[in-house]
Amino acid sequence: MHFAFTDQQLEFRDAVRQVLAKECTTDDVRAAYDAPAPRTSRWTTLAELGVTGLTVPEAHGGFGLGMVDLVPLLEEAGRVAMPEPLADTTGVAAPLLGDLDADGRHADRVGPWLAGIAAGTVTAAVADVHTPGRPVAGAAGADLLLLVDHTTDGPVLHAVAPDAGDVAPVSSLDPTRRLGQPAWAPREGTVLASGDEAVALLGRTSDRAAVATGAELLGLADAMVSLASNYAKDRQQFGKPIGSFQAVKHLLAGAQVLLEFARPVVYGAAWGLDSGSPDASRGASVAKAYASDAAVEAARVSLQVHGAIGYTWECDLHLFLKRTWALSEAWGSAGEHRMRLLDSLVATR
Amino acid sequence: MDERTDQPMDLQWTDAQEAFRAEARDWLASHTPAPRSLPSLDTAEGFEAHRAWEGELAADRWSVVSWPEEFGGRGVGILEWLVFEEEYWRVQAPLRVSQNGVFLLAPTMFEFGTAAQKARFLPPMASAREIWCQGWSEPDAGSDLAGIRSRARRSDSEGGWVLSGQKTWASRGAFAEWCFGLFRTDPDAERHRGLTYFLIDMATPGVTVRPIPQIDGETGFAELFFEDVFVPDDLVLGDVGKGWNVAMATAGSERGLSLRSPARYSRAADRLVELYADRVASDPARAQRSADAVAKAWMDAEAYRLNTLWTATRVLDGGSVGPEASANKIHWSETDLAIHRAALDLLGPEAEFHGDGVDAPWLDGFLFALAGPIYAGTNEIQRNVVAERMLGLPRG
Numbered sequence: 001m002h003f004a005f006t007d008q009q010l011e012f013r014d015a016v017r018q019v020l021a022k023e024c025t026t027d028d029v030r031a032a033y034d035a036p037a038p039r040t041s042r043w044t045t046l047a048e049l050g051v052t053g054l055t056v057p058e059a060h061g062g063f064g065l066g067m068v069d070l071v072p073l074l075e076e077a078g079r080v081a082m083p084e085p086l087a088d089t090t091g092v093a094a095p096l097l098g099d100l101d102a103d104g105r106h107a108d109r110v111g112p113w114l115a116g117i118a119a120g121t122v123t124a125a126v127a128d129v130h131t132p133g134r135p136v137a138g139a140a141g142a143d144l145l146l147l148v149d150h151t152t153d154g155p156v157l158h159a160v161a162p163d164a165g166d167v168a169p170v171s172s173l174d175p176t177r178r179l180g181q182p183a184w185a186p187r188e189g190t191v192l193a194s195g196d197e198a199v200a201l202l203g204r205t206s207d208r209a210a211v212a213t214g215a216e217l218l219g220l221a222d223a224m225v226s227l228a229s230n231y232a233k234d235r236q237q238f239g240k241p242i243g244s245f246q247a248v249k250h251l252l253a254g255a256q257v258l259l260e261f262a263r264p265v266v267y268g269a270a271w272g273l274d275s276g277s278p279d280a281s282r283g284a285s286v287a288k289a290y291a292s293d294a295a296v297e298a299a300r301v302s303l304q305v306h307g308a309i310g311y312t313w314e315c316d317l318h319l320f321l322k323r324t325w326a327l328s329e330a331w332g333s334a335g336e337h338r339m340r341l342l343d344s345l346v347a348t349r
Numbered sequence: 350m351d352e353r354t355d356q357p358m359d360l361q362w363t364d365a366q367e368a369f370r371a372e373a374r375d376w377l378a379s380h381t382p383a384p385r386s387l388p389s390l391d392t393a394e395g396f397e398a399h400r401a402w403e404g405e406l407a408a409d410r411w412s413v414v415s416w417p418e419e420f421g422g423r424g425v426g427i428l429e430w431l432v433f434e435e436e437y438w439r440v441q442a443p444l445r446v447s448q449n450g451v452f453l454l455a456p457t458m459f460e461f462g463t464a465a466q467k468a469r470f471l472p473p474m475a476s477a478r479e480i481w482c483q484g485w486s487e488p489d490a491g492s493d494l495a496g497i498r499s500r501a502r503r504s505d506s507e508g509g510w511v512l513s514g515q516k517t518w519a520s521r522g523a524f525a526e527w528c529f530g531l532f533r534t535d536p537d538a539e540r541h542r543g544l545t546y547f548l549i550d551m552a553t554p555g556v557t558v559r560p561i562p563q564i565d566g567e568t569g570f571a572e573l574f575f576e577d578v579f580v581p582d583d584l585v586l587g588d589v590g591k592g593w594n595v596a597m598a599t600a601g602s603e604r605g606l607s608l609r610s611p612a613r614y615s616r617a618a619d620r621l622v623e624l625y626a627d628r629v630a631s632d633p634a635r636a637q638r639s640a641d642a643v644a645k646a647w648m649d650a651e652a653y654r655l656n657t658l659w660t661a662t663r664v665l666d667g668g669s670v671g672p673e674a675s676a677n678k679i680h681w682s683e684t685d686l687a688i689h690r691a692a693l694d695l696l697g698p699e700a701e702f703h704g705d706g707v708d709a710p711w712l713d714g715f716l717f718a719l720a721g722p723i724y725a726g727t728n729e730i731q732r733n734v735v736a737e738r739m740l741g742l743p744r745g
Contacts, residue, residue, distance in 0.1 A: 001363065001428050002356045003658040004666060068358050229740040244743040246729070249736035256735055257676045261652040264659035271358050286648050338644035345622045345647065346629070 047120025078219025091212030139180030484530030522571030682721030
């Protein structure tokens with residue numbers, strides 16, 4: 001029992017934080033609103049640092065590491081509302097492709113994609129199994145789509161390298177989400193897995209996505225509580241900083257407590273996935289539900305503490321709010337994960 | 350690089366920890382009274398029954414496993430203590446009548462006590478021969494604890510202090526043998542200075558106890574009156590005038606790692622799921638209305654378990670628990686309420702059944718949980734601490 005990150009993991013996190021502080025300012029996020037694209041110079045920088053390939057097997061140019069290693073970096077991505085698809089590509093797609101690569105049968109196909117993810121030349125979007133047939137986050141502009149055909153014989157997993165026109169963009173309140181409706185017909189050549197294999201792969205994928213998204217939400221929540229706390233220290237009313245009033249303090253303290261408790265839940269879930277714990281899936285549900293609730297509450301509170309200025313386009317807060325609202329619903333809402341957990345608890349009692 | 354901080358994340362118990370668990374489980378299986386079979390510890394009869402149970406625990410060194418062996422413990426670490434607690438709550442063993450002593454005073458005494466104090470007080474605390482209550486709050490000093498007015502006057506001739514004043518809401522105060530209390534030794538000093546932490550024998554002349562019936566009708570706490578109560582110098586814990594600092598160490602234990610182990614809530618949350626499953630069969634509409642609250646309460650308990658392991662690891666790696674203890678107290682107290690509130694909703698019209706011949710664990714648990722956001726510093730005070738010390742907001 002040793003529930004902590006290693007010094008090395010924390011040092012890498014700090015290095016990524018420094019890079020993102022320079023390369024992913026709120027001006028940069030605003031620029032991505034105007035021209036959303038997955039492969040940016042920032043993505044190249046992350047690839048050079050080894051971030052995009054963190055979970056890619058070493059044979060394909062990655063570090064071959066797991067979710068525990070990735071989670072602190074996803075928190076950093078969330079903290080700056082990074083527009084690029086680190087969670088989807090490195091947290092979800094690469095481990096899924098890695099599972100297929102380990103099995104050997106698809107090595108020819110998945111190998112180049114994995115190498116591309118590590119090199120920063122491939123970004124991926126993965127269909128959310130919670131919302132079959134709906135627009136896929138990150139699909140507009142992605143190099144690789146991992147899609148699911150829900151057939152009467154169960155789900156079939158497909159990999160599609162989209163051509164122009166294959167994805168119809170769908171607009172979102174947060175344009176960096178790059179939602180897209182894939183216009184594709186399932187073909188023999190795109191099948192990666194079907195039957196029980198697909199069910200198992202998609203189950204693991206869904207759990208990883210819940211944890212990866214949860215980690216981003218932790219970073220977003222932390223950023224919003226910080227923004228609002230700093231504002232509350234500066235903004236004066238009745239001749240003193242509004243942060244000195246208990247009504248304001250208690251709003252922020254409540255959000256901070258939720259965040260404090262969401263962190264170990266997400267970290268523990270990441271460990272559960274990496275270690276193959278029998279409770280991994282349950283842990284992923286707790287992680288997504290907890291992180292979603294913490295971030296949604298941080299969003300509510302930080303907007304309230306900012307007051308009217310927080311409701312403007314000029315104030316940076318909305319960049320974080322919008323991402324939070326989108327991610328809180330992605331890969332299963334808090335309520336969906338609570339029901340999933342309860343069903344599992346009742347079934348195994 | 351430090352060996353421990355270079356260790357990869359691992360949430361599995363070691364073989365040694367599992368062996369310790371098995372030993373605890375075996376002992377508890379053959380010794381623990383049936384769940385809820387002892388009378389309430391807030392009655393005279395129940396107090397003695399719980400004392401006897403803790404005597405049994407102590408006889409086989411299970412009452413204070415993390416203490417050094419010389420004081421009655423097994424010298425194990427905080428993680429092993431958490432393992433023991435999991436087993437203790439798994440079999441729904443009795444509430445600890447000695448909790449103010451073993452979970453609050455003892456950690457403070459290990460930090461600030463003299464060798465003589467530790468030798469004198471820890472062994473009978475471990476065996477529950479001496480049970481402690483807490484004398485902090487006063488009628489006019491609750492959340493504003495530094496507003497304490499009870500006084501201790503210096504008596505050089507007698508070599509000690511003469512205490513006078515009134516304390517209130519002293520849990521276990523109706524029956525306890527000893528009291529740890531804060532008194533003002535320097536009335537001219539700034540509020541937080543000039544306080545001193547005393548260990549007081551409740552049998553000393555001048556101590557009067559007035560039990561206070563609680564919301565459930567039982568005398569879980571008491572008012573304590575001190576009229577010229579003499580306390581010798583060797584019963585001052587820590588330095589004279591430094592009582593606030595000593596008390597904050599106790600408060601840190603109260604809110605942080607030691608008072609409420611996660612297993613208590615994990616087990617209650619598991620029982621809540623059982624109750625929910627029963628209701629799915631007997632009253633599906635009611636169950637459905639409560640499903641989200643049940644799942645949420647279970648998650649709150651799980652989050653508390655994980656956060657405790659996270660904090661315990663940090664402490665073992667040389668870190669400390671600061672204002673996070675306040676966040677912790679908010680979380681465990683609200684989790685306890687959420688679990689019991691959800692249970693009462695599942696029970697519906699049966700929730701109010703209570704009294705003679707009725708076993709009402711959920712309602713009793715709910716009444717107990719209601720006190721959580723109030724004692725150990727109200728949750729409003731804890732939110733101030735979180736805002737000021739974790740987020741850096743200015744004092745009001």
